Amino acid sequence: MNYYQQHQSKFVEGLSTFLRIPSISTLSEHKQDIRRAAEFVRDELLAAGMTAAELIEGNGNPLVYAEWTGAPGKPTILFYGHYDVQPPDPLDEWKSPPFEPQIRGNDIFARGSADDKGQVYIQIKAVEGLLKTTGKLPVNVKFLIEGEEECGGEHIEAYVKTKPPRLKSDAAVVCDTEMFAPDLPTICVGLRGIVYGELFVEGANHDLHSGMYGGAAPNPLQAIAEIICALKDRDGHIKIPGFSDRVVPPSSVEREAWARLPFNQKEFTEKEMGARELVGEPGVPVLDRLWARPTLEVHGIRGGFTGEGAKTVIPARAVAKISTRLVGDQRVDEAAGQIKAAIKAATPKGVTAEFKVLHAGAPSLTNPNNRFIHAAADAMKHVFGKETVYIRSGGSIPIVGVFDQYLGIPSVMMGFGLPDDNLHAPNEKFHLPNFFRGIESVARYLEILGA
Numbered sequence: 001m002n003y004y005q006q007h008q009s010k011f012v013e014g015l016s017t018f019l020r021i022p023s024i025s026t027l028s029e030h031k032q033d034i035r036r037a038a039e040f041v042r043d044e045l046l047a048a049g050m051t052a053a054e055l056i057e058g059n060g061n062p063l064v065y066a067e068w069t070g071a072p073g074k075p076t077i078l079f080y081g082h083y084d085v086q087p088p089d090p091l092d093e094w095k096s097p098p099f100e101p102q103i104r105g106n107d108i109f110a111r112g113s114a115d116d117k118g119q120v121y122i123q124i125k126a127v128e129g130l131l132k133t134t135g136k137l138p139v140n141v142k143f144l145i146e147g148e149e150e151c152g153g154e155h156i157e158a159y160v161k162t163k164p165p166r167l168k169s170d171a172a173v174v175c176d177t178e179m180f181a182p183d184l185p186t187i188c189v190g191l192r193g194i195v196y197g198e199l200f201v202e203g204a205n206h207d208l209h210s211g212m213y214g215g216a217a218p219n220p221l222q223a224i225a226e227i228i229c230a231l232k233d234r235d236g237h238i239k240i241p242g243f244s245d246r247v248v249p250p251s252s253v254e255r256e257a258w259a260r261l262p263f264n265q266k267e268f269t270e271k272e273m274g275a276r277e278l279v280g281e282p283g284v285p286v287l288d289r290l291w292a293r294p295t296l297e298v299h300g301i302r303g304g305f306t307g308e309g310a311k312t313v314i315p316a317r318a319v320a321k322i323s324t325r326l327v328g329d330q331r332v333d334e335a336a337g338q339i340k341a342a343i344k345a346a347t348p349k350g351v352t353a354e355f356k357v358l359h360a361g362a363p364s365l366t367n368p369n370n371r372f373i374h375a376a377a378d379a380m381k382h383v384f385g386k387e388t389v390y391i392r393s394g395g396s397i398p399i400v401g402v403f404d405q406y407l408g409i410p411s412v413m414m415g416f417g418l419p420d421d422n423l424h425a426p427n428e429k430f431h432l433p434n435f436f437r438g439i440e441s442v443a444r445y446l447e448i449l450g451a
Helices: 008-019 028-048 113-134 154-161 220-231 252-259 265-272 286-291 332-346 371-384 398-407 432-450
Strands: 052-058 060-068 076-082 102-104 107-109 140-146 171-174 186-191 193-202 295-302 317-326 352-361 389-393 411-414 429-431
Touching (some): 008 028, 028 052, 028 113, 028 140, 060 154, 076 398, 107 113, 113 140, 113 429, 154 398, 193 398, 220 332, 286 389, 317 332, 429 432
Parallel strands (some): 076 140, 076 171, 186 389
Antiparallel strands (some): 060 140
16 A cells, blocks of 8 residues: 555545635635635645745735755656635525535545646645655656636736746646546546636616616616627627637547546536536537637626515616637737727616626637646546546636746646535536546656656
8 A cells, every 4th residue: 555545544634635725816805815815735745845835925815835846867847736716606506515624435525626626636746656655756846726716817917927037937737627537537638728707787776666767768788688689699699799700610539539528517507517408509519619719608687676575666777797718829918999889889778887807817729749637637647547538628717828828838737526525516526536546647747757
């Protein structure tokens, strides 16, 4: 039995301590919890044997930096992850409290368990095992862990843009994605980008009585619905002029590889999503819709009266939270401009509309034919006992594009989550067998690179 197998219960205990910290970056009342989480990561890295670990303060939540550079002539790997989490709402849908980790079967349930605390902890414990058993690492290792991934990542982007010499590396390793199916080792080579913002619509300068003014007064809630419906039709076609002009379809080789994946559309729809049927662009394959096509989604609308009982008010203003996922060669600034122009054109009379971008990130697509991705595929195959598959993800990890643009390094996305881990939703979980095998996979990866 090796170090990793001997210490599984200790790893779960440490992860549980991490998960109990409600490090919600979108809510200002959790500022102290954010700092506690950053300090926890720093202390764990020092305990693992890293020669230096510190908090990097700046305009935002602290970054955690650590390094071990005692392998001259060997590659340098930069590990990335985030310690912040999404809000747990709606609380009444959780089967156990979101910040009181509970193990049910082979899964640990808590907010942040898969996204991304469990996967950050995989990286730390992989390095710890090598340092505790051999006293050294086979390659040079650096960590850069952030606390704003769930709310825009402005601090880390500003820091990386300065190209600090301490971040010089050969490749980044990002453990913040998922495996395509249980027991199927997976490397993600493509991510969608994102433009997330708020649409503000205003009518009269105060709320109005619908009996006295209905039929003549502009209604911002009605207007916001009309604008949204003008941006995307009922078949899922995005109607924003020029928006899809830069979309590059997947190659035939990639599509053939996707066709071999163990994908069951009925199970995906009913079990994983819990939906009655799929929607979206007719005639476009499901995996294309998820990975290779842009989207436009509405995440929330507020305005008017939503309390119990009746109140016949025409609201003065309404707000919608909207995002679009970008693919291929789409560009963030251009896409944001196209959205704003389309909103302006669709705004009905009697109201004003303004779209404010809250955060954004470019799409990315990595060529899998490089030694750092090949080594990761070999490591995961060694631990899981199956050939590693390559996929894209519909999600966005903006830092991947930032690393590519400013550090000039590829990102190796070794993910150990599962499609049904309920990311950003109630009852988020992390599959413990993946947690343990993930630790061994990352350790094996460093050994292969150092050989």
